[in-house]
Amino acid sequence: MVQVGAGASRPTRGPREDGRVDDVATAVGRWWGQVWARLQPDAVGDVGAVVLLVLGAVAAVALVPPVWRQARVLVTVVHELGHAVVGVLCGRRFTGLVLRGDMSGHAVTVGPARGAGRVLSTWAGYPAPAVVGALSVQAAAAGWAPPVLGVTAVMLLGAVVRVRSWYTSAVMVALTAVTAALWWWGPATLQAAVVLGMGVFLVVGAWRHLGAVLSRPSPGSDPAVLGQLTWLPRPVWLLSFAVVLAAATWWALGPVRALAGWA
Numbered sequence: 001m002v003q004v005g006a007g008a009s010r011p012t013r014g015p016r017e018d019g020r021v022d023d024v025a026t027a028v029g030r031w032w033g034q035v036w037a038r039l040q041p042d043a044v045g046d047v048g049a050v051v052l053l054v055l056g057a058v059a060a061v062a063l064v065p066p067v068w069r070q071a072r073v074l075v076t077v078v079h080e081l082g083h084a085v086v087g088v089l090c091g092r093r094f095t096g097l098v099l100r101g102d103m104s105g106h107a108v109t110v111g112p113a114r115g116a117g118r119v120l121s122t123w124a125g126y127p128a129p130a131v132v133g134a135l136s137v138q139a140a141a142a143g144w145a146p147p148v149l150g151v152t153a154v155m156l157l158g159a160v161v162r163v164r165s166w167y168t169s170a171v172m173v174a175l176t177a178v179t180a181a182l183w184w185w186g187p188a189t190l191q192a193a194v195v196l197g198m199g200v201f202l203v204v205g206a207w208r209h210l211g212a213v214l215s216r217p218s219p220g221s222d223p224a225v226l227g228q229l230t231w232l233p234r235p236v237w238l239l240s241f242a243v244v245l246a247a248a249t250w251w252a253l254g255p256v257r258a259l260a261g262w263a
Contacts, residue, residue, distance in 0.1 A: 126206065
């Protein structure tokens with residue numbers, strides 16, 4: 001321990017140290033200014049032709065079987081993160097995320113085995129892609145694509161630390177990198193087109209996922225588990241999914257029609 005006695009002078013920083021501190025503060029301030037600027041909404045111009053191209057691309061991805069088999073992992077990611085986010089909001093702990101090569105997956109949340117939190121987190125998976133998709137469409141139409149991309153990149157980065165397999169890690173790191181790059185460097189028109197296209201794709205994908213669970217019932221599926229957790233049978237939970245998907249689809253149609261010039 002060094003004591004400073006009477007009459008002793010305290011060490012002072014020299015001009016070089018002061019200059020370094022100022023440089024760091026300036027760099028941090030400049031970087032934060034760039035982050036803040038990239039989180040601001042941007043006006044949407046005349047994008048009718050772009051919207052038509054986006055809708056055509058989404059139709060090709062969602063309706064061509066080989067392409068859909070690869071792209072549907074994006075719907076699975078939102079489905080599983082829907083479980084995780086609602087679980088955390090209900091007081092559960094999100095501890096793991098697994099995606100599989102067949103595009104299925106599961107999110108691990110820790111908490112009571114029964115109760116409202118377990119029911120809500122289990123229910124949230126199938127509606128999540130449609131709800132997120134409709135919100136994305138609305139955001140893109142209102143010029144909010146930049147902040148949506150920024151927030152999405154942060155959420156994906158937070159999920160990366162919960163992955164439990166190499167495949168999951170590869171998918172999540174790739175999604176995070178692409179989203180962050182588009183947010184930081186992408187032009188406004190491209191950002192709006194991607195957010196709009198992803199929103200429409202998630203809405204369509206939500207219906208395809210619901211169709212899959214309807215045609216191939218499994219005792220381990222979300223509606224079956226909900227039937228075990230509550231006194232409501234599986235068909236009631238499937239109907240609740242369909243109602244939310246229909247509402248989200250209707251909500252997303254308005255901006256799409258307006259941007260495409262069909263309104």
